[in-house]
Amino acid sequence: MGLKGFERRLERLVEGVFARAFKSSLRPVELGRRLVREMDDQRTVNVKGQVAAPNDFSVTLGPDDHEQFAEIEESLTRELSEAARSHARDEGYVFMGPVEVHLNLDPELRTGSFGLSARFKEGVGGTAGGSLVLPDGKRILRFENFQTGENTDLFVWLSEVPKPANSAQAVGTPHVEISNLKSTIGSQNYEIPASIPTEKIKSVVIWCQPVQIAYAAVALA
Numbered sequence: 275m276g277l278k279g280f281e282r283r284l285e286r287l288v289e290g291v292f293a294r295a296f297k298s299s300l301r302p303v304e305l306g307r308r309l310v311r312e313m314d315d316q317r318t319v320n321v322k323g324q325v326a327a328p329n330d331f332s333v334t335l336g337p338d339d340h341e342q343f344a345e346i347e348e349s350l351t352r353e354l355s356e357a358a359r360s361h362a363r364d365e366g367y368v369f370m371g372p373v374e375v376h377l378n379l380d381p382e383l384r385t386g387s388f389g390l391s392a393r394f395k396e397g398v399g400g401t402a403g404g405s406l407v408l409p410d411g412k413r414i415l416r417f418e419n420f421q422t423g424e425n426t427d428l429f430v431w432l433s434e435v436p437k438p439a440n441s442a443q444a445v446g447t448p449h450v451e452i453s454n455l456k457s458t459i460g461s462q463n464y465e466i467p468a469s470i471p472t473e474k475i476k477s478v479v480i481w482c483q484p485v486q487i488a489y490a491a492v493a494l495a
Contacts, residue, residue, distance in 0.1 A: 299386045300339050302350055309354055309375075310361045312392040317367060324485065327367035329423070330395035331358070331375045336383030343377060351375040368485045370394050372423020413466040415452070415478065421459045422480055422490050428455035430464055431479040437493040444479050444488040455480060 313327040331354070335343060343350060354375040362369060380389065415430070422428070431449045438444035450470060456462045466472070480490040 300335075300388060302343075302346075302353075305333055305350075305388065305390065306354060306357045308388075308390045309358060309392070312390060313358060313361060313367065314365075316392055316394075317365075324368045325366060326370060326394065326485070327358075327362055327365075328392035328394050329358070329369040329371055329373045330393050331373075332378055332389075332391045333375065334378045334380045334383065334389035334391075336385055336387060337379065337381055338385045339383075339388065340377065340379045347377055351377065369423070370485060370487050371489055374423075413468075413472065415464040415466055417462045417464075419461060420457075422455075423458065427483040428458070428489060429453070429481045429483060430455055431481050432466070432470060432475045433477045433479050433491075434474050436476045438477065438479060438488060438491050441486065441488040444481065444491065445486065448474075449479065451481070 309331055312331070317325050317327045319325055333354075355373045358373045358375075361367070374395070383389070415432075429451050430453045431444070431451050433444065433447060433449040435443060435447045435449075438447065452466065452470075453464050456464075466475075475494060477491055477493045479488050481487075482489050
């Protein structure tokens with residue numbers, strides 16, 4: 275169901291604004307079909323008994339196709355990412371980190387041909403975060419222009435490590451959970467409980483509970 279929705283949106287995109295300019299014989303829906311096939315082919319069972327699928331995809335195009343798809347790259351990669359997430363929901367797959375799709379150029383590829391590789395990528399990356407104290411004494415953790423991958427059961431942790439290098443370090447060092455993540459995109463505030471000593475807070479971690487993975491981490495100044 276997710277892929278069919280993706281196909282309809284991409285057809286409207288290409289046949290609408292770019293209908294006259296889009297001359298490639300390679301259609302965006304072919305990329306979506308190949309992407310979900312790679313998810314199915316590479317799925318595996320993780321240590322928690324869950325079925326995990328790759329979450330990082332690289333699409334390789336020849337010069338002519340790359341030039342054409344570059345015009346809709348932002349919309350295309352967004353729709354491909356959503357197709358991956360929808361397929362994962364339909365099939366009950368989990369991800370190790372945010373879903374990412376990249377378009378790459380291969381000068382040797384002929385027009386109409388493409389390559390697509392998929393891999394598992396753990397999601398420890400940067401976020402914009404900082405803390406401030408309000409006039410009433412409340413301490414606020416502020417995310418500015420925040421964005422991370424879509425998933426369920428994401429939580430905000432405060433860690434005593436300046437910036438955990440991986441999920442094992444994040445979970446294996448002192449930390450405290452302060453809230454569910456309010457949104458995967460946009461600026462947002464979180465109140466820091468008075469019981470937490472600020473001098474021990476070194477970083478913020480976005481933790482995905484179902485797959486026990488750190489989606490993002492950033493050191494606090």
